[in-house]
Amino acid sequence: MIDIENISISFGNHCVLDGLSLSLPLNCIHGLVGMNGAGKTTLLNIMAGYTRAGSGTIMMNGVLLKRDRVAFLETDNFFYSNITGREYLGLFNGPDGGADVDAWNSMFRLPLDQVIDSYSSGMKKKLALIGVLRQDKPLVILDEPFNGLDMESSRLLGLIIGRLKERGKTVLITSHILGSLTGICDHIYLLANGKITLSRNKDEFAMLEQEIFKDVDLGYIDLVQGIL
């Protein structure tokens, strides 16, 4: 179990996470949704050890969660200029010892011998994803992994995430698009006002969209009709 307990963080006067607590069962696929600025990425950054929380702890199986147990795909992927995809992947020595980059690439068919600067944003996302997968960590965090991917690659990513679960990994995914999560997640959580305000299991997903958007729709329908 991953236990997130009483996590708070503020940037200036703006409180992003306010005593957030959440328990994530291991070996499951967890989805995290929320509006822009809700604090999803901040929470993931704290879990990955990139940001220090103002207060609170994150434990994995009763032990403090450390950075070396987490593989993290960030929303925006920056790459060092003028290195090739193969050179980039060579940095991540996974369980195969870093030897079989081409086997990994057979999934996405990237031009690994070209410099990454010439890649499209979707190709960069795929490359970063292979880098994350090669790290073979027990907790895999994917922040907006479907952004910039074409339909085929999104489908493939869904299969990969399912396979990670079969291999005993715990996966946490964020997305702005609920539909991309309902097909693959075991649990989905809504982050709003710095806390988890809604938590649903797979068998409760049918009504989830309605639950999340009922208040939003009420506010926006009048606004849209007033303008258009």
Add this chain to the structure above:
Amino acid sequence: MIRLRFLQLYRGAAGIGLFRVLLLAVILLPLVSLFLVQHIADYPWRHIVPVFLIYIVWLVHQRRKDYFFLLSVIRHPQKLFVAEYFIFTLPVIALMLTAALYVQTFLCCGILVLIALQRPLRVLKAPVTLKLRIIPTGMFEWQSGFRKNLVPLVIFFIPGLFGFYREWLSAVSLFFITMMFLSFYSEYEPRHMLAADGRNSWHFLVRKLTVHVGSFALIVLPLFIMAMIQGDHLWLKFGYFAASLNLLTFSILLKYYQYRPAAISGAHQMVVTLACFISVLLPMAVLIFLVNIFLAAGANATLKDYLYD
């Protein structure tokens, strides 16, 4: 658009810091310019100045990423390029006129206009990827740096091999090669690349320094050996060889001392260039060595925030 360029420069300068900009603008640049104005007319190699200027502008022009953006906002970006290149090369053009290089200045201006009028190569074709399998995995700064600077590296390295004939050839070559290698570390990798090999901060730094400085020593060793063939000033030559390794250590430590994920540091470039010039006076290289000790502790502290400590 020119006004926007100056605004960009102003904001860039603000990012570098007031003190460093003042140091550069008020003290160093006028002093260096004064020195050059006084000496360039007598310098036999002064004709290299226009060639070097054209080469730098050509390099900048070919790497422009804003061509399509400029096409979408102004009708003739070439006019902007001409204006930009003339404004930013004005000090060098003035220097050439001071050195009575009138014909060369006229030709140089003409070539600058021609460069500005052509489409940057970068927008015409996909970049050619130079294969660099010989550089070990993990030395991504070198992979990137060699791709960016291969031609000038070769141009400056080959004359250095003739140090057995004129030892100053090796000295000049070592200076420029060191300057280029120092610039490899101005770009900071994203944090997942930093953390890729799973080491803690101190092990990371030690390995980085060992591998990079060791490899650099092998590269500049031929220049050192060629210069040593002429048997005089041996300690001086050894001093400059050690100073170049000291400078590379400085560049790496400075990078991690002020590390920010996925950034390019103009300040780093400026400071290492300054350190390179300072080290020409060998006793000052000792000062850089002492600074390195301080930087090592600072870099270790910075990396603790990003690695597995």
